[in-house]
Amino acid sequence: MVHTLIQKLAILSDAAKYDASCASSGTTKRNAVNGGLGSTEGNGICHSYAPDGRCISLLKILMTNFCTYDCAFCINRVSSNIARARFSVDEVVKLTLEFYRRNYIEGLFLSSGIVQSPDYTMEQMTRIVKILRVDHRFHGYIHLKTIPNASQELLDESGLFADRLSVNIELPTDVALNKIAPQKDVVEIRRAMAAIGDKIVASREPTMVKKRVKKFVPAGQSTQLIIGAENSSDAIILKRSASLYAGYKLKRVYYSAFSPIPDSSPKLSLVKPPLMREHRLYQADWLMRFYGFNVDEIAARGGGMLDLDIDPKLSWALCHRGEFPVDVNKAPYEILLRVPGFGVKTVRRIISARRHCKLRYADLARLGANMKNAKSFISTIDWHPGSAIDSTHLRQRFVPEMNQLTLL
Ligand code: SF4
Structure with a gap:
């Protein structure tokens, strides 16, 4: 079936909403008269926070929701029975520029399923951000989700154009990742995070050769952990976060409460975790980063689970x-x-x-x-x-x- 651009936008923005990094997707707060000017309910528009703390609107889409991988928690996995669509490179560029010129958005949040190969997909995404920055001198914010197992050269290139890169680690233990997303290679994920972290540090160091060094992902890197898809406790999740912050200098770990999906795999929990659990994890994460607490102090009781009733x-x-x-x-x-x-x-x-x-x-x-x-x-x-x-x-x-x- 051939989709129009608007139909593709509806499918690919809906498919992107499961990513936690734009927490306000689907909000109704600023809705201006039935989706009119100022509406936050337009297809694919979400809100996120820029590095300077400003709340910004982003076009949040997948390049495609076709995917050759079969991660059990993901609605876009190859075995999922859903409507599929795919944007071309030019279509994503055009949509971003049109939305930006109309003041609907201040940036782009781009992710994708994997088509053909991780390198092919990453190469297409890198082309999008390069065309936006170089050909159209686009100065909006760009957050790019990297493709698991993509080559380091492509990550290095995309980081020259994106403000933020993220590598999703998805699950709090290596055992859970191997079981639920067997095609994702935890060693590769760590290698990519480490390499991005090293590049970020190197790009901030002064050099004698040039006065100005091109910044590599100036807004840093982040990752996402899905909670409640399997039985890891909050203590295990927070320990993973603490080691990611310490080891890879991450800007943020995002927590996304798992929502049971249609035709879900028996490997997964059938129960949706309370949203309050996600909220408490964000509060605990904040305590670790800014208040000097460690995981054992925060989640030592209750079998490693945070108290849902109080912070x-x-x-x-x-x-x-x-x-x-x-x-x-x-x-x-x-x-x-x-x-x-x-x-x-x-x-x-x-x-x-x-x-x-x-x-x-x-x-x-x-x-x-x-x-x-x-x-x-x-x-x-x-x-x-x-x-x-x-x-x-x-x-x-x-x-x-x-x-x-x-x-x-
Ligand atoms: S690789 Fe990404 S899009 Fe594909 S199934 Fe896994 S999580 Fe979903």
Whole structure:
């Protein structure tokens, strides 16, 4: 069947929505009158965050959803019974430019199934980004999903034109990857991540030869982990993330809650994990990267699973009541970071403000603290939470009422 460009866009943007890196796909928040100007519901438009923190709209599509691989978790796998389509290189270039000129998007998020061979597919994707950058002087943001098992030369070339590259590791253990996506080679995935990481570092080093060095993927590299497709605990998932951040200098690990797909393989869980699990993993990931926590502290209890009812920092604080209350006027930076309700900016402001005066309870909210969470864990010159309330009762205050009812 021959599809029109619009039909292809509908198929290939829908096929791309399972990728977690544009978390707001399908949002209705900014919908302007039935999909009119400003709508966020147009085919393939998602939102992501640029390296400078701006929220940007991206055209998020697959080049094709034909694929010769048979990864059990993927709707586009070769054995999946779905409508298929394929854009040509010129069609992706044209769509990107047309959407960009009309101000619908600020960039492109491009992924693809594998056709013919990994190198053939990667070569086509590299051509797209090269034509956009060189022939059309396209300055929008480009996030390119690399093709597993593609050659290093193609990854090196694509990284000169894309702002971000990602290599999806998909599953938290090598055993799970071999079982569920047997054609993906975990050694190759690691090799690609390491090579991209090395190139990023090398491109940032000053050189005596040229004043300006062409940046290699200036927005860094990322990866995606699918959660709940098999039985790995949150502790195992977070350990994998920690080793990826440390080993390959990743900018982000994205977590994508597995959604059972039609005709799914018996290798997979049939139960959709709660979306809250994905959210808690993002919070735990944040604690590891910016708050000095390690995996064993965050996910040591509950069989390695995070508490779904309360956030992981609060959960840790409740399990370590003996370390609180923290004196806000004396505690060092790294201890203040462990107080529930205190973010990194708030802690910096506290450290700065207390150089000039002793802080009072009322000052903390002005400095950005969430006092509902913090008040039981801190002391100031005019506040002490007392010790009458035990951790179990304190926890009840934070668990959403709905959840308490279901526990009764
Ligand atoms: S290679 Fe990618 S597109 Fe193809 S089946 Fe695996 S995850 Fe899906």
